[in-house]
Amino acid sequence: MADPFxxxxxxxxxxxxxxxxxxxxxxxxxxxxxxxxxxxGCGKTTVLRMVAGFEEPSAGKxxxxxxxxxxxxxxxxxxxxxxxxxxxxxxxxxxxxIGFGLxxxxxxxxxxxxxxxxxxxxxxxxxxADRYPYQxxxxxxxxxxxxxxxxxxxxxxxxxxxxxxxxxxxxxSLREEIRSIQKKLGITTIFVTHxxxxxxxxxxxxxxMYGGKAEQVGTPFEIYNRxxxxxxxxxxxxxxxxxxxxxxxxxxxxxxxxxxxSLKGKLNGSKSGDTLSLALRPEAISLxxxxxxxxxxxGEISEVHFLGSVIRVRVGIGGNTVSLDTFxxxxxxxxxxxxxxEISFSSDDMLVLH
Amino acid sequence: MKTGRFWAWVVFxxxxxxxxxxxxxxxxxxxxxxxGVYSFDAYQIVLGDPRFQATFGYSVLAALFTIILGVLIVVxxxxxxxxxxxxxxxxxxxxxxxxxxxxxxxxxxxxIRMYGSNSPLPFLASDRGTDLLxxxxxxxxxxxxxxxxxxxxxxxxxxxxxxxxxxxxGAGWGTIVTxxxxxxxxxAVLSGAFLTFAIVxxxxxxxxxxxxxxxxxxxxxxxxxxxYEPAALAIIAFAITWGCMSLIQILSRxxxxxxxxxx
Numbered sequence: 001m002a003d004p005f006x007x008x009x010x011x012x013x014x015x016x017x018x019x020x021x022x023x024x025x026x027x028x029x030x031x032x033x034x035x036x037x038x039x040x041g042c043g044k045t046t047v048l049r050m051v052a053g054f055e056e057p058s059a060g061k062x063x064x065x066x067x068x069x070x071x072x073x074x075x076x077x078x079x080x081x082x083x084x085x086x087x088x089x090x091x092x093x094x095x096x097x098i099g100f101g102l103x104x105x106x107x108x109x110x111x112x113x114x115x116x117x118x119x120x121x122x123x124x125x126x127x128x129a130d131r132y133p134y135q136x137x138x139x140x141x142x143x144x145x146x147x148x149x150x151x152x153x154x155x156x157x158x159x160x161x162x163x164x165x166x167x168x169x170x171x172x173s174l175r176e177e178i179r180s181i182q183k184k185l186g187i188t189t190i191f192v193t194h195x196x197x198x199x200x201x202x203x204x205x206x207x208x209m210y211g212g213k214a215e216q217v218g219t220p221f222e223i224y225n226r227x228x229x230x231x232x233x234x235x236x237x238x239x240x241x242x243x244x245x246x247x248x249x250x251x252x253x254x255x256x257x258x259x260x261x262s263l264k265g266k267l268n269g270s271k272s273g274d275t276l277s278l279a280l281r282p283e284a285i286s287l288x289x290x291x292x293x294x295x296x297x298x299g300e301i302s303e304v305h306f307l308g309s310v311i312r313v314r315v316g317i318g319g320n321t322v323s324l325d326t327f328x329x330x331x332x333x334x335x336x337x338x339x340x341x342e343i344s345f346s347s348d349d350m351l352v353l354h
Numbered sequence: 355m356k357t358g359r360f361w362a363w364v365v366f367x368x369x370x371x372x373x374x375x376x377x378x379x380x381x382x383x384x385x386x387x388x389x390g391v392y393s394f395d396a397y398q399i400v401l402g403d404p405r406f407q408a409t410f411g412y413s414v415l416a417a418l419f420t421i422i423l424g425v426l427i428v429v430x431x432x433x434x435x436x437x438x439x440x441x442x443x444x445x446x447x448x449x450x451x452x453x454x455x456x457x458x459x460x461x462x463x464x465x466i467r468m469y470g471s472n473s474p475l476p477f478l479a480s481d482r483g484t485d486l487l488x489x490x491x492x493x494x495x496x497x498x499x500x501x502x503x504x505x506x507x508x509x510x511x512x513x514x515x516x517x518x519x520x521x522x523x524g525a526g527w528g529t530i531v532t533x534x535x536x537x538x539x540x541x542a543v544l545s546g547a548f549l550t551f552a553i554v555x556x557x558x559x560x561x562x563x564x565x566x567x568x569x570x571x572x573x574x575x576x577x578x579x580x581x582y583e584p585a586a587l588a589i590i591a592f593a594i595t596w597g598c599m600s601l602i603q604i605l606s607r608x609x610x611x612x613x614x615x616x617x
Contacts, residue, residue, distance in 0.1 A: 054518055074521040085512055087519035091537040101523035152523065 003066060005030035005188050006051070006156060011060035013046050013212075020046045022212040024060070028205075031186040033179065035199040038209035039235065044192045047209075048158050051190060053077050064155055080149030080187075081158040084165060086141040088133040094120075094144050095129040101152035119147035122181055139170040146178065150185060157182065157189040163198060175202050196236050200224060208232045230277060230353040239279050240322045241353070246274045254278065257318035261295045266352045277353040284349035285324035287313060287335065293344035297322075301339045315341050377592070384585035396586035405572055406587075413561075413569035416485070417554035420492040421547045424500040427493065429543060432504045433535055436513045450501040453494050458559040461491060466563070484564050491560045496553050500546035507542020508535075544605050548598035556591060 004027035013021040021043040028034050036044035049055040051062055053074035061070045069077050080101075088097050098119050099112045107115070120126045123143040133141055142162055149157060159178070163171040179202040182189050193199050199206050200220040207217045208231075216228040227233035234241070244254040244261065249272045252264030256278065263278075270276060289296055299317035310325045311334050322343060328334075335341065387395040400406055435442055453461070465487055469477035477483040493500075513535070520530045536543070561568035573591070577584040 052518075052522055054521075074518070075524045075526060077522075078524075079522060081519070081522045083515050083519060085515050087512065087515040089516065089519070089534055089538070090511065091534075100520070100525075104524040104529060148519075148523070 004028055005032075005065060006190075007063040008047065008051065009061050009063065011047065011050060011057045011062065013043070013050060013055060014058045020212055021050070021057075024212070024214060026207055026214060026217060028188060028190070030188055033182055033189045033191065033202065033204045035191040035193055035203040035206045036209055037193055037196060037199040037206050037236070039194060042209040043212040044194075044209045045160060046212075048160055048190060048192050051156070052079055052081050052158055077156075078152070078154050079156045079158060080152065080154035081160065082142065082145045082149050082162045084161040086133070086138070086145050086165075088141055088145055088148070090133055092132075093129065094125070094131050094133070094136070097133070097144060098148045098151050100148060105152060115151055119151050122150075122184075123147045123177075137170075138166050139174055142166065142174060143177070146181065150181070150187065155188070157187045159189065159191040161192055161194070163193070163195070171198070178202065200236070208235060210235070224281075227279075227351065227353075233279050233351060233353055238282050238323060240282065240285070240320075240324075242278045242280070242317070242320045242322070244276045244278045246270050246272050246276060248272060249274075257297055257299075257320070259295075259297055261350065262347050263350060263352060266350070268352065270352075279351040279353050280322065280345055280349060282312070282323045282325045285322060285343050285345045287315075287324060287326055288342055289344050293346050295347045295350070296342050296344040298340070298342050301335050301337055301341050304334050304337055306334060311335075313341075315343055317343070377589075380585050380588055384582055384589055387582040396582040397590070400576075400583050400586045400590065409567050409569045409572035410555075412567050413555050413557075416489055416492060416566075416568065417551045419489045420496060420554050421550050423489060423493045424496055424546065424550055425543055428497070428500045428504050428546070429536060429539070430531065432501060432508055433513065433531065436505075436508050437517055446501070447505075450497045453496075454498050458491075458495060458557075459563070461494060462560045462563045465491060478564075484566060488560060488564050488566050488568075491564075492550070492554050492557065495557065495560070496546075496550035499549040499553070503542045503546030503549065504539060507539030507545075510542075511535075511538045541602075541605055545602050548602050552595045552598055555594060 006026075006028040008024055008026045011021060011024045012019065024043070024047055026034070036047060038044045046055060050057050053069070053072060053076075057070060061068055063069070064077070064079075089100065092100065095113075095116045098116045102112045102115055116129065117126070120129060123146060125140060125143060125147075128136065128140065128144070133144070136144065142165075145162070162178070163175055166174060175198055178191075191199070191203065200223070203220055205217060205219055206223050207214045208223060209215065210231045216223060216232045218226075218228075223232060223236055227236060233239050242256050244256040246267060247253050247255045247260065249267060249270055252262055252267055254261050254263050254267075254276060261278075267276075286293060297317050299315040299322070301313060302316045302321060303312075303314035305312040305314075306328070309328055311328055313324055313326060313335055315322050315324065324343060382392075384396050385392040385394065387393060387399075431446070435446055466478065467473075469475050469483075469487055471479040477487040516534055516538070517530055520534045525534070556570055556573070557568065558570035558574055562571045562574070573584070573587055576587055
């Protein structure tokens with residue numbers, strides 16, 4: 001395998017006695033779009049800021065394109081960055097903002113003008129060149145910030161929660177636009193977010209972070225369907241966690257409530273009598289027995305939420321509550337609270353959390 | 355509601371009378387130099403006096419140097435404190451307030467003792483040296499106003515993020531301060547500059563004790579020896595101060611608007 005374009009190696013960051021990032025490792029390929037996903041305080045922004053050069057690692061190194069940039073100043077790294085708060089220069093027009101990095105680099109005026117026009121076309125705001133930031137909406141400002149970041153053709157693009165300050169509709173359209181521009185330019189990108197939907201929808205890979213460490217690095221499909229830890233399983237998507245007891249480790253059977261579920265090959269060294277945390281995604285569960293689903297559990301419907309196209313049903317099973325989604329059908333009335341219900345699922349979809 | 359508005363106008367009228375009656379009286383008195391008719395004789399005499407021109411010119415020049423010195427000290431200091439040393443802000447604010455507490459006469463005697471012709475730094479041994487010391491003293495006197503004006507300006511922008519945005523685009527400290535920070539706090543700097551100007555133009559104690567030909571000692575001298583000219587000078591000084599304040603208002607219209615509050 002070729003050397004990674006960006007390599008974050010054993011990076012640690014402490015502020016006084018508090019360690020914010022612990023032994024963080026990540027390799028990113030050229031042109032890849034990698035998201036750092038995690039709750040507030042997990043260290044994702046600190047890692048990004050170390051890549052940008054705003055924080056110096058307490059240990060470890062950061063290599064970009066084969067060059068160690070760990071101790072370089074931010075203005076020596078040729079890295080572009082988009083900030084959550086836009087950070088456009090209020091005294092400069094849109095064109096001057098986009099051309100700022102080019103002017104600093106000493107590019108001739110004509111080349112700057114051409115590049116600015118090209119950037120404005122890419123972000124589909126060609127008519128905005130002479131406006132000031134205060135004359136733009138939040139979404140427009142963030143697109144200008146993106147254009148400003150990529151105008152000097154940086155080696156690496158860093159996006160620090162760029163969509164957090166925008167309303168829901170703009171967020172969705174802008175994230176698609178960011179991804180499309182990133183693919184078009186082939187620029188290696190790190191995207192920091194705490195929004196799992198954002199991360200899942202636009203990333204080539206996701207690093208789920210918790211407590212200053214990468215809990216799991218993988219494609220959105222792997223992260224969602226094969227979470228490596230309990231934290232990842234809980235943080236990404238909605239998850240039903242059931243307690244189960246291993247009844248026969250050799251046969252791979254686990255007792256959930258009073259029913260047996262076969263989890264052959266998933267018990268990973270568990271012994272008979274061990275208690276396990278088992279997880280099921282709501283979309284992996286059906287109400288009633290369905291063909292192709294080898295396991296079932298009985299309970300009572302405790303809540304029904306009508307969400308339009310989907311009905312979310314909560315079923316009490318022993319001491320656990322399981323959420324599942326069913327599509328709304330005008331011909332079928334939603335189930336009623338208090339009804340006895342059976343849920344079915346494929347044991348292949350059940351995750352054992354470690 | 356109507357009663358409330360009536361009393362508001364009464365209070366406004368009283369306030370306006372409090373400020374304007376002495377002013378009108380001074381204007382009226384300054385124009386009574388020629389017996390029986392109003393004239394601008396006192397203004398003509400004052401403006402035609404070579405000492406007025408020399409002292410006013412000296413003080414304007416001293417004010418300009420004071421402003422330059424103040425901006426060079428205060429803008430980088432206030433910027434750095436906001437960016438990297440926010441924990442020092444209360445201490446720096448206290449220090450900048452000291453010139454309001456310590457009388458100018460104490461400061462100037464300190465200067466005379468510290469920088470006399472026999473000291474290792476003999477500022478007072480030459481006229482230029484004394485001028486320099488006077489400018490430094492004026493910058494100290496204006497520090498509370500200049501620092502507060504600049505700090506308030508810095509508070510209206512996201513100093514850290516703008517700095518980082520400029521840094522990541524390749525800018526060094528010089529570029530960041532001159533092309534990103536200063537233009538965005540320019541109005542605040544100008545406010546501080548005009549306040550500095552107003553202070554320097556009328557300052558008496560330092561200029562008098564350092565024996566410099568400034569406008570303040572000239573004002574005092576005229577006031578002690580003439581009748582109508584001091585009133586004319588007071589009005590001229592007042593007009594200069596108001597002119598400065600009006601300039602602040604006009605320039606503030608050109609202030610860069612915050613991008614964080616679109617429309």
